[in-house]
Amino acid sequence: MSAISENLRITNDTKNLMAVREFMSRMIRASALPPNEENKVILAVDEAVSNIIEHGYEARIEGYIDITVDVTDEHFKIRIVDTGKNFDPERIRDPNILEHVRAGKRKGLGIFLMRQIMDEVRYIFKEGVHNELILIKYVRPPLPGAPATPPAPPGGNG
Amino acid sequence: MPEFQIKQQKLQGGVVFLAVGGFLDAHTFEQMEKKINDLFEENSYRLIVDLSKLDYISSAGAGVFIGAIGTAQENDGNIVLVNPSPNVKEVFDLLGLSQIFVFASDVNSALQQFSG
Secondary structure, eight states: OOOEEEEEEEEEGGGGGHHHHHHHHHHHHHHSSSSGHHHHHHHHHHHHHHIIIISOOOOTTTOEEEEEEEEEEEEEEEEEEEOOOOOOOGGGGGHHHHHHHHHTOOOOOOHHHHHOSEEEEEEEEETEEEEEEEEEEOOOOOTTTTTTOOOTTTTTTO | SEEEEEEEEEEEGGEEEEEEEEESSSHHHHHHHHHHHHHHHTOOOOOEEEEEEEEEEEEHHHHHHHHHHHHHHHTEEEEEEOOOHHHHHHHHHHTTHHHHHSSSSSSSHHHHHTTT
């Protein structure tokens, strides 16, 4: 498979989350990621973009969020760039879910999900320029003994 | 079709059945939150939420149930979740919520959680 790179630019409005998920779905299906990763990787990106919309920009200030996906045989890499307030997910600790529920806290789980799902979550803050969040999922090599390609269906003519 | 829908029905024993469909995310979660808060104001704390038609949930959507289950249980109620799709159940599993919420395969099994 040759490398693919595509970009989606949205404004900071949660109504655009549907377009983000559709874009991600299309890119994942064009990649070598297994189908059981689709919902999870879409979720990780939804969480990242939702956080930027909620925390990155002051209310009523319009801003842009650029989502670039790079697909290779080895990885599925998402780069999310915004020009809102800097917000470093590395400062956020994983929640204790029982305490979270006991306290009735309904927010603060998005970064935890991103870390659960992705192999790498990196944040780069370029002061006065932009914030960059890099999410990477590596394409796992097939298990030893597994066929490299699915077997042809019986009775097929190919 | 709207991105998110909620249908409500009253069942026996003061139980309220909510069937939700579509996408429960950072854009739509306030509709779900308002519906549950309205029910709490009417002293309805026994809720069965059918998730079988819900295509997608993010942490903003799951957060509505996290924020509400404590209030329901403190008032002799609960929130029982019915028949989530594999994608929706996966999110509850990832968040570690499957140990906290009761899941039922159908409405009758969910109703049994409120009997006795």
